[in-house]
Amino acid sequence: MLTIRDVRKSFQENEVLKGVSIEVEKGDVVVILGPSGSGKTTLLRSINFLERADSGTLDWEDIHLDLKHASRKDVALIRKKTAFVFQNYNLFKNKTALENVMEGLTVARKVPKKEAEKIAKEALDKVGLSERYDYYPSQLSGGQQQRVGIARAVAVNPDIILFDEPTSALDPELVGEVLNVIKTLAKEGTTMIVVTHEIKFAQEVANKVVFMDGGFVVEEGSANEIFNHPKEERTQQFLRRILPDYDYAI
């Protein structure tokens, strides 16, 4: 469905992505793992053009784009087909939960207000926030804010949702509620790319795991292949580090 090829991106002298390719089929849950600074965020941001890649291509059904030269129209098209869930939620802080979710519908997609409200409420219900429609972000816990962030992404009915470490900014006791929402979406067949350090979660939902390091994809495969039979030394090291009692089968 979506193929990204050979993405390169530098910040000044620092080459952060050194030719990364990734393929996503409809219904896939692709988990991206990798140490901090390996370029995961930059990769996700390049897909929806929050970051302009220096080179690389994007193919999506009958859309074929050069990431560097994509026109404003193409960018708008991709952004309508994708949704992004940020590490720090990034809700509109002057808007209520409901308004946050409605914004992408009423403004960007010209959905009539009544209908948008209905869709937004359904999305909030789905993430378990039916009691919090009229709360402002500052009145919500981190976990609740991130669930609004997810509802905001779900509401626009995107073809794919990009999650950038959705639980990294949360207190440990709030991680579960957010992961559960994402799991539900995964089980319903939502296509997604998830950058995360939550290995248990990844094992449960991922049908494809990509391990990145130093701006490269080091290794990719099924969850079973990567977690239980990693081939690359660097993957093994990484897994040992984040899972102290990790013991993979050779």
Next chain:
Amino acid sequence: MQDLGIRVLFLGNNFARLLQGLWITIRISLIAVALSIVFGVLLGILMTVKNPVIKAMTKIYLEFIRIMPQLVLLFLVFFGLTKSYGINLSGETSAIIVFTLWGTAEMGDLVRGALISIPKHQYESGAAIGLTKWQVYRYVIIPQILTRLVPLAINLTTRMIKTTSLVALIGVVEVLKVAQQIIEANRYTVPDSALWIYGTIFFLYFFACWPISLVAKRLEKKWKTT
């Protein structure tokens, strides 16, 4: 008691004329502030773009307006345009143009300050849900800076009302000009009319600006807590 200068206020329609003069002052200020808010927001947005040419131009505009005394600008527009280009501007129109130029610079700088204080991620989450650049400003960013700008805009209004006294110098019959006319006309019959007239104007200015500052203070307090 007959000799008290206060009676100058009630001679003919003197008091009404003063009020009318004050109204012209306020009208010029309000129109100029309204225009300044609109243009100031645009200028503020322009000042935050990366394009170095646009940046330099807005910077020059800002410095130019700030360095120039408002009186010079007034003369420049009122006499300069009339003489050099044969454009015939009334004193009031010239005043509105000059105060708008000034207010736009002031507002623009305030808007720029407010804009750069909005975290980058507010723009990004707008973009990520498919809003165009303009929609991000219109629906996400400007509402967030508005609460901060309204008190500042009101403050600018009171400053303008005070500065409008300058426009008497290009023949606009605003409150101070009316005052001078009244004093002049009663020079012999009411010798101390100046004290009474200017005293009255003192209160007129006070009652024009005081409620405005009060509103500004209340808004500021109200929005600070939310």
